[in-house]
Amino acid sequence: MITFEAILKDVKKKGFNAEKLIETFKKFRAELLDDKKPFLVKMTRLTYEHIERNGAFVADIWEERSEEDDTSFEYYLTLLCDPGNKYNREELDEYTELFKEEED
Secondary structure, three states: OOOHHHHHHHHHHHOOOHHHHHHHHHHHHHHHHHOOOHHHHHHHHHHHHHHHHHOOOOOOOOOOOOOOOOOHHHHHHHHHHOOOOHHHHHHHHHHHHHHHHHHO
């Protein structure tokens, strides 16, 4: 089974590959549908649609980021690793709003 932790590890090791990530998120979404995890199903769909539209992950809820920080995508994945954490959920909701604004 695909996990957000495995995706994060792969991105840190091999870098961001839009085509591969889109494919991975689509497969992962199907697995999450089977597991009946609606919030994560929505987040995986919004993620791959965002990457398809932009060719990269350009959403960032932080106004400033230092060089020592993870990339926005890596940070986003760490939030998805623990979506039950109320603080992570709040930030994921902010990403959701960014994704939805893009669609309009």
